[in-house]
Amino acid sequence: MTVTAAQREELGRILDRYMAERGLKSTRQRSLIIDLFFGMHGHLSVEDVWSRVRQDDPRVSVATVYRTMKLLSESGLAHARNFGDGQTRYEPAVGREHHDHLICTRCGAIIEFENDQIERMQDAVARRHGFKVTSHKMELYGLCKSCQKLLVEQGV
Amino acid sequence: MTVTAAQREELGRILDRYMAERGLKSTRQRSLIIDLFFGMHGHLSVEDVWSRVRQDDPRVSVATVYRTMKLLSESGLAHARNFGDGQTRYEPAVGREHHDHLICTRCGAIIEFENDQIERMQDAVARRHGFKVTSHKMELYGLCKSCQKLLVEQGV
């Protein structure tokens, strides 16, 4: 999940260009947040990122984290996701294969998977509707193996 | 989008059973909300449903609408969706083919589509991971035909 050094560099280039294009500035806080974010893994809420950031610099405010995550999302370096709990969750969009999610509705476990065949079919569908797809999400909700077992044991 | 009379009946049966199973009661408010909801179409926020409900009975509170939509969602009669604006949106889950969404990131247009082949592949993937899928969402984000044209004309 974590991004490699080479990928981090690619990332830096993309970000620099994005920021240069619109006159944005690189600050201590932004760099810190971005570095840490790309070093973490999982589907991270702002809260998750903030608490990590505060370990390194307790004076960074949540507002800045919100603003930075939005920046990453808009620049395409992170994807914003909504899994149904009330929070927006982010994950790195660079240096990873695209993937989708299997979500257990009982224990909340999230399994990632990828499937090129499905991706191709999605593109085909979109094309048929005259759409130019830039990104997508696919989430399958259900019961994971262990929760199924548990429920059977409980005779539900 | 609207549900037919026959489908409404099926729906009633499912709901009755769901409520009977857990000792829930059928009330004037609930019936009204449910009836109206299944008569509407689109991807409805609680606000949308509430304002429709108030036309028939101005004394129903938002809280009740929230509670009822959650009930429908948990009983499987409605699907909760999150398209990235800050609200949960609901749509009837019964009496409709399952479908997915193409969403234009510029104008917000939502096109629905269905594709059995993709569905089958999703099931296959889930099975491979030991998952028992109960529902899923798939959203493709991009530019719709007219927005593409618009942007070309503007030379973007």
Place this chain on the structure above:
DNA sequence: CTGCGTGCAAAAACTTTGCAACAAT
């Protein structure tokens, strides 16, 4: 009767924003 359901308002949870001080170019 016995609870579940409702309305209301308060509170929670999450996110955005105005503003004055601050920092990057």
Place this chain on the structure above:
DNA sequence: ATTGTTGCAAAGTTTTTGCACGCAG
């Protein structure tokens, strides 16, 4: 210098909840 950025707190949104009263079974 100029302009974007930050921290803080206040305000905005959306959703949940406690409680007293009401209604369904």
